[in-house]
Amino acid sequence: MTTAREAILARLGSPGGDPAAEYAAIRRDYLEQHHPDADLVELLAERVADYRAVVHVVPEGELPRVLAKALREGEYVIPDGLPEEWVSQVGSDRRAAEDADLTTVSGVITDCAVAIAETGTLVLDHGPGQGRRALTLVPDHHLVVVPADRIAADVPGALARLDVTRPLTLVSGPSATSDIELSRVEGVHGPRTLEVFLT
């Protein structure tokens, strides 16, 4: 008896030709970036704010104070590898362990791997300072620090910086839905408040 695998592959046949050469011939006349002259911090700030996320543009020295002030009541998870100088004003009594019950913590403070200015997207690859995926999903308040060197101008440049075999989460604003009359409403299952600190 032929297996489903054999049957499907047999139906697809082998068309011949050299896939690699044909792939290389695919036209890619699109732009590498749409705003080559833009100030990337400014563009990212504007685009993230469009999704109704909270955006702070802060000089590096101000970051610890602004970040600590943004916290609500309760405890926040600070994943392993997040630069301590960013959270130096977050007291130990405000910190929850990474393995804490995520339904009871108020939020999470993370780094990001890359940010995409054009689309206002933050990309987490869940490396140092970002934690496992559930950390930035279950708590209701997600604070992300974006140092300027993390910002890519547009989608192609951002993808080129990433290793896609890592788990990736692309975040563009707080969780939202367009399912009721195709109108956008923020705040469904993911964090309802996304707060971004550009530094």
Add this chain to the structure above:
Amino acid sequence: MTMPTYLGMPSFPKAARAAVADTRLRSNLAHATGTIRDRRAKAVDELADWPELRESAKQIKDHALAHLGHYLRQLEEKVTAAGGTVHWARDAAEANALVTRLVRETGEREVVKVKSMATQEIGLNEALEEAGITALETDLAELIVQLGHDRPSHILVPAIHKNRAEIREIFRREMPSAPADLTDDPAALAEAARRHLRAKFLTAKVAVSGANFAVAETGTVLVVESEGNGRMCLTLPETLITVMGIEKLVPTARDLEVFLQVLPRSSTAERMNPYTSAWTGVHAGDGPQNFHLILLDNGRTRVRDDEIGRQALRCIRCSACLNVCPVYARAGGHAYGSPYPGPIGAILSPQLRGIGSEVDASLPFASSLCGACYEVCPVAIDIPEVLVHLRAKAAKKPLERAAMGAAGWTLRSPARLKAAQRAASAGRRFARHVRFPRAWSDTRDLPTPPAQSFRAWWRSTHDDSA
């Protein structure tokens, strides 16, 4: 079994007649599609290189389809190497049996689901129910459809036919946790859904998803979503079962730079959708530790054999074609008798299922051929071309089939068209009196052919043209 035709589904014209008479449905649809149409146009106009992105998207998909066997083998190898298990399913029955077996092996009786067209197509929820397994839809619109014992009517927003007041009634009736004073404010409705599903997400052991893209080169699978229900399902359970049509494949990770630009703008008219998840096999200590990928054919290899029809397999399920279609806006999604409504459904369903039923034979005619769908399609599927192609196949009466065949033959060659136009001009005095075949001619006005065709006029006034 391929894709279930909804039981007793009448032909499109019969179903559409009832839908068009439903004024509330028409007003809900007009409101929703009108809103999204304008927003999509704005989101697309923002990118100066939209035509170039569209051309690349088309070429990448065509290339992947041409070498599908090659890339599927590559995907299988990479997913397996990354700790996932790959399964193959020839049709819906095989896919449903696979999912049922995999769920049973976990000992669980309940699964959470991410919205997925592939699992709609194979009727997975019904198959699981028969096996005593409850499938809980977690996308807001899918939840509305499931709680309302309804059918999806739109690819992106399955509950588009329901307005906020109707949704509130469904929640009050079917959702035990819904507050008694629930209003029809969309934010309040979303909040009710959040509370309803929260506990389920946190305790679910098995999730079932579809896939928007899979990268052959790396074995990476992607789900594009908005609400975070996708992330919940893809991250929190122990076992993840993903059902993916074999055409969802792209060769390399670089190709995502095209599709992540064209998909969100075409579907929800956003620069980027709120959440996109990508995973490659199993990631130690993060997310499901058992990952099964089911590669589904279910008619796709047959569609691929048709040189004109195969372009339907480029579809990335954005639903832009539904939102601009004058027929969809009036008839609604249910009249199409398939999980794939609208223009793309009219070419996809009859091809995937084969033109066997009344509804599938009528679908290629469910269009005015205005071409708006082709215009907005981010992967440049020439839907009118495929519709006309399928009309020739679906035409039931031999005379109709012959006429469609002859029209196609004439239109394919400039020389033959010229000859036909000359003949029409010569016979123009008789043209108006044609009364045959009757069913056609009695409902159509035949314009009198001009004395001189445009081609003939051009030649006579532009003698020097090469």
